[in-house]
Amino acid sequence: MARKITLAKRSIKRIEGSTLAEFAPAFFILLVGLFFPMLDLMALSTVYSVGASMNDEQLREAALLKRSQAQDVLGSVMYTIPNAWKNSGLGRYAKIDSDIITSVSYADGPQDQYGNVEKLVCVSTSFSVKPFLSVPIPISVPGLNADITFNFNSRRVLEYPPNANQ
Numbered sequence: 001m002a003r004k005i006t007l008a009k010r011s012i013k014r015i016e017g018s019t020l021a022e023f024a025p026a027f028f029i030l031l032v033g034l035f036f037p038m039l040d041l042m043a044l045s046t047v048y049s050v051g052a053s054m055n056d057e058q059l060r061e062a063a064l065l066k067r068s069q070a071q072d073v074l075g076s077v078m079y080t081i082p083n084a085w086k087n088s089g090l091g092r093y094a095k096i097d098s099d100i101i102t103s104v105s106y107a108d109g110p111q112d113q114y115g116n117v118e119k120l121v122c123v124s125t126s127f128s129v130k131p132f133l134s135v136p137i138p139i140s141v142p143g144l145n146a147d148i149t150f151n152f153n154s155r156r157v158l159e160y161p162p163n164a165n166q
Helices: 002-064 076-086 089-093 161-165
Strands: 101-111 117-129 148-157
Touching: 002 076, 002 089, 002 117, 002 148, 076 089, 076 101, 117 161
Parallel strands: none
Antiparallel strands: 101 117, 117 148
């Protein structure tokens, strides 16, 4: 009878030891499948929010400027603000892969009670970003192991409507 107890103890030790051998592959799957993609997702959400902030800053500037100044390729809306943002702390964090493309257009808005037509300025900004950490998976997924492009479109009423024609 003492022999049966010994065999039972040996089989229990083998079962308990196998969980330690399975920990390394499970830990690898958790890191690659959950932790790194979540880290990339948090980084992409930060890049998206600071990109939207840059677009909003461009829109505020374009609403104050004349049309010729806002649509100038070397002006503050299309050149100065994007380059200042790209060279700032958050712009460098974003790992921007391409040039920041900005376009400024104008449109007619609704009429007020006196029959005056409001003018709207529309600013579109686009740029591509590399992922924060490239996750090694066999298919190409934007944001995880491939570049992702963010497009921002916003519009606002001009502060001084005659600026739309100057």
